[in-house]
Amino acid sequence: MHETQAGDIVRSLPVIRDDYSKFDRGRLFLIAGSFGMAGAAILSGRAALRSGVGYLDMAVPESIYPVVTAALPEAVCTVYREEDPEDLRKKLREGAAKASAVAAGPGLGKNRELVMPVLQALSGKKLLLDADALNYLAGAGPLSFPGFEALLLTPHSGEMARLLKKSREEVENDRFSAVTACARDFHACALLKGKNTLISTPEGRVQENPTGNAGLARAGSGDTLTGIAGSLLAQGMEAFDALFSAAWIHGKAGDLCSEKLGIRSVLPEDLIEMLPAVFRILEEGTDEGGGVSAE
Numbered sequence: 013m014h015e016t017q018a019g020d021i022v023r024s025l026p027v028i029r030d031d032y033s034k035f036d037r038g039r040l041f042l043i044a045g046s047f048g049m050a051g052a053a054i055l056s057g058r059a060a061l062r063s064g065v066g067y068l069d070m071a072v073p074e075s076i077y078p079v080v081t082a083a084l085p086e087a088v089c090t091v092y093r094e095e096d097p098e099d100l101r102k103k104l105r106e107g108a109a110k111a112s113a114v115a116a117g118p119g120l121g122k123n124r125e126l127v128m129p130v131l132q133a134l135s136g137k138k139l140l141l142d143a144d145a146l147n148y149l150a151g152a153g154p155l156s157f158p159g160f161e162a163l164l165l166t167p168h169s170g171e172m173a174r175l176l177k178k179s180r181e182e183v184e185n186d187r188f189s190a191v192t193a194c195a196r197d198f199h200a201c202a203l204l205k206g207k208n209t210l211i212s213t214p215e216g217r218v219q220e221n222p223t224g225n226a227g228l229a230r231a232g233s234g235d236t237l238t239g240i241a242g243s244l245l246a247q248g249m250e251a252f253d254a255l256f257s258a259a260w261i262h263g264k265a266g267d268l269c270s271e272k273l274g275i276r277s278v279l280p281e282d283l284i285e286m287l288p289a290v291f292r293i294l295e296e297g298t299d300e301g302g303g304v305s306a307e
Contacts, residue, residue, distance in 0.1 A: 021257045022294050026064065026247035037066025038246035041090075041111035042239070043104070043127055044118040050076040052119025052143070052235045054083045055280050059239025060115075061086055062287040063261070065246050069107050073123060094123060104130045113138040115242030117145030118235040124148040135159025138245050142166045142238040150174040154198045162251040163200035166238060172204055192216050201251040203241075205234060209259045211252065219256050223263025227270040227278035236280050237262045240287070264290045 028037060040060055045053030050072075057070050057080070068087040072080050077091045090107045092100045104127065108114050114137050120127060121144055128148040131139065139160045141149055146167050149156065157163055165175070172190050173180045175198070183190040187204055195202040195212040204210045209221040241258035249257065265286040269278040 018260065018294060019297075021253075021260055022297070024249060024253045024257065025294065026244070026249060028064065032066070034066035037064065038113070038243070038248060039067040039069065039111045040065045040242050040246035041069045041071060041107045041114045042242060043071040043114070043116040043131075044120065044235075044238075045070075045072045045076050045080060046119055046121035046123045047073065047075040049119030049121055050079045050083075051232060053080055055232050055235040055284070056115070056118045056239035056242070057084045057087055058281075058284045059236040059287065060243040060246075061239075062284050063240045063243035063258075064291070065243040069111065071104060071107055071127075094126065097126065100126055101130050105134065108134050108137060111137065111246065112248070113140070113242060113246035115140040115142070115238055115245070117142035118238050120144035128152070132156055136161055138162045138164070138251065140164040140166065140238065140242050140245060142234065143171075146171045147174060149198070158199075162245075163198065164203070164241065164245065164251050164255055165194060165198060165200045166203045166205065166234070166241065166255070167194070168205040168234065188218060192218060201255050203255045203259060205237070209263070211255045211259060213252050217252070219252075221256065221259040221263055223260050224266050225263075225270050225275060227273075227275040228263065228266040228283075230278065230280060232280035233262075233266075233283065236283050239284075261287065261290050261294075264293070 044056050053072055060068055069090055070087045071090040073094045074091055081089050090103050092103045124144040169180050169183045172183045175194055191202050191204040191210045191212040195214050199214050202212050212218045240262055241254050244254040244257055265283040268286050269282045
């Protein structure tokens, strides 16, 4: 197992130059949300914006568009009609073609059966799959997204069990084997959420994330992680670096929130509001709680 220090994250963070436009800071196409699950789209979108992406394009169904655009005025919304498959295909293709990275899954619900076949027909992009997109992938199989520049998967143990056709207990009893098998079988960088989150490359390089606590064990926490990782990916980070950095940043935000609010009271929106403090810790090379240094 390889060790990665916070200084490595600092060195791999995307540089923001004085002459950059919004497009130079990356364009993320985030496909999320369905009727009854607008919150997942909003949390992931807010986390992506707080993590520095210059242009966020949210692909959302017509049924939740008013809620999402009111909550995320900084985002552009690609709005599709669930009852019109041709409209969906056209808009997803156009949105993905313009993006530097695509993330899909938070709150998709049954819409995954509409969205994911369209993504299967695309190629050449960095693609992150989470939540309901992973449940689709579990049925579609390991070779269903072969043409992407990079594939990133972020399952919790239940989703990992479905991907590997194992029980949740088997996954939890040998998390190392589970994450390496997932990365190998799906030719992806895989992140297994949970206590001491693990990240693996397809070749079996594994890193354990040292940050985080039980305050992160809330519905919506994974949506924020997707937003952070997708944002870093769109800004140009390599797949493994984006996943490890996102896990570290997400966990560090959880640690700071728990110190301030107590583990019981931390909400995913608190994590998002704490992201600027975490990025300042990384960029300034200081960590009040752990001696992080960029040196």
